[in-house]
Amino acid sequence: MxxxxxxxxxxxxxxxxxxxxxxxxxxxxxxxxxxxxxxxxxxxxxxxxxxxxxxxxxxxxxxxxxxxxxxxxxxxxxxxxxxxxxxxxxxxxxxxxxxxxxxxxxxxxxxxxxxxxxxxxxxxxxxxxxxxxxxxxxxxxxxxxxxxxxxxxxxxxxxxxxxxxxxxxxxxxxxxxxxxxxxxxxAPLGTERQIIANTEAPFTLDLVHWHGEKSVSLPDSKQMWFTPLSGAGTVNGEVWAKGDCLLLTGDCTIDVTTPASILLATPR
Incomplete structure (x- = not known):
């Protein structure tokens, strides 16, 4: 991460x-x-x-x-x-x-x-x-x-x-x-949907709305761009908030301290 x-x-x-x-x-x-x-x-x-x-x-x-x-x-x-x-x-x-x-x-x-x-x-x-x-x-x-x-x-x-x-x-x-x-x-903030699939673009993009704890497990060859549009929390102990962007790799534990709308992008 x-x-x-x-x-x-x-x-x-x-x-x-x-x-x-x-x-x-x-x-x-x-x-x-x-x-x-x-x-x-x-x-x-x-x-x-x-x-x-x-x-x-x-x-x-x-x-x-x-x-x-x-x-x-x-x-x-x-x-x-x-x-x-x-x-x-x-x-x-x-x-x-x-x-x-x-x-x-x-x-x-x-x-x-x-x-x-x-x-x-x-x-x-x-x-x-x-x-x-x-x-x-x-x-x-x-x-x-x-x-x-x-x-x-x-x-x-x-x-x-x-x-x-x-x-x-x-x-x-x-x-x-x-x-x-x-x-x-x-895809208004607070909703969830897949915005684009990798059959249509060189990457996928999803909007998620999370609260509580989440886990993400990515294969060694995969990366995910984590862009919070609202809310706050931590990823593997690293603090994030609206206005940040994190590159996730491997196993990540995401703690959402304030309900958050997040864009998740993954290249092919």
């Missing part, structure tokens, strides 16, 4: 008013809080909190085969779990209609892609799986947890005029130029 360390990442669309569970950031515009392992350890998954004051770039990620063709270890699929949002907040997922690659590149170039992305209103407890190749963005006023394949590869398609590099040709080549076909997954 290992408590993963927090790494604060500044973003132009981030916020200065993070929840109190995170350390003071002295006015820095923090967009992401990553939970990382020891230096040099290539873990298959990465858990993040994301905080938005503006829209993220419209972007896309390659799949495993496309990423490995570029010399990378893996592509990037991800899941978003909405913790909090302002009224009217939305996620952009997929396109409102099928497009040709030529029309898609033209829309990204002239900015009309912003109106062609399918903007979906969200509320706390909503979850969306974003397979590699899905054109996507996160709107303003949202706090979410993202569980993703641990790959730092993002192709920005449109960035609202911010002075950052775009990757239009690479992005268009891997984009699924069609509407998003998956249904909304609803």
């Amino acid at each position: 290992l408590k993963l360390r927090t790494h604060y990442v500044e973003k132009p669309w981030g916020r200065t008013d993070l929840p109190s569970i995170f350390s003071a950031t002295e006015g820095r515009q923090i967009g992401e809080v990553w939970f990382e392992g020891p230096d040099g350890q290539d873990l298959p998954l990465l858990v993040k909190y994301i905080f938005t004051s503006e829209r993220l770039s419209i972007q896309v990620h390659p799949n495993d085969a496309q990423a490995m063709a570029r010399g990378l270890r893996r592509g990037k699929a991800e899941i978003w779990y909405i913790l909090d949002c302002e009224p009217g907040a939305a996620l952009g997922i997929g396109l409102i209609r099928p497009m040709t690659a030529e029309a898609f590149r033209a829309a990204a170039t002239d900015g009309s892609i912003e109106q062609l992305v399918d903007w979906k209103p969200v509320k706390p407890g909503d979850c969306y799986f974003i397979p590699a190749g899905t054109v996507h963005t996160i709107g303003a006023g949202i706090t979410l947890v993202e569980i993703q394949q641990n790959a730092d590869i993002t192709y920005r398609l449109y960035d609202y005029g911010r002075p950052r590099a775009l990757h239009l040709e690479d992005g268009a080549a891997v984009s699924h130029l069609a509407p998003y076909a998956r249904a909304l997954i609803e």
Whole structure:
């Protein structure tokens, strides 16, 4: 068992008013809080909190085969779990209609892609799986947890005029130029359900609501990312609370001192 360390990442669309569970950031515009392992350890998954004051770039990620063709270890699929949002907040997922690659590149170039992305209103407890190749963005006023394949590869398609590099040709080549076909997954805090199975994604994700003592026994080759969204307790004597993320291995005894909703992620 290992408590993963927090790494604060500044973003132009981030916020200065993070929840109190995170350390003071002295006015820095923090967009992401990553939970990382020891230096040099290539873990298959990465858990993040994301905080938005503006829209993220419209972007896309390659799949495993496309990423490995570029010399990378893996592509990037991800899941978003909405913790909090302002009224009217939305996620952009997929396109409102099928497009040709030529029309898609033209829309990204002239900015009309912003109106062609399918903007979906969200509320706390909503979850969306974003397979590699899905054109996507996160709107303003949202706090979410993202569980993703641990790959730092993002192709920005449109960035609202911010002075950052775009990757239009690479992005268009891997984009699924069609509407998003998956249904909304609803998993409010305090409920239990499997959010995604490993037949659909490179990892499983479950929301559990625990109280009292639990035990987890993982084979030597397995790891589990333990992300409490509420509550508090200990794992093998190590204290945890909302805002932490632990990497579980082997046999773990989990004592829940305050009833807790926890995301459990396990790679294939």
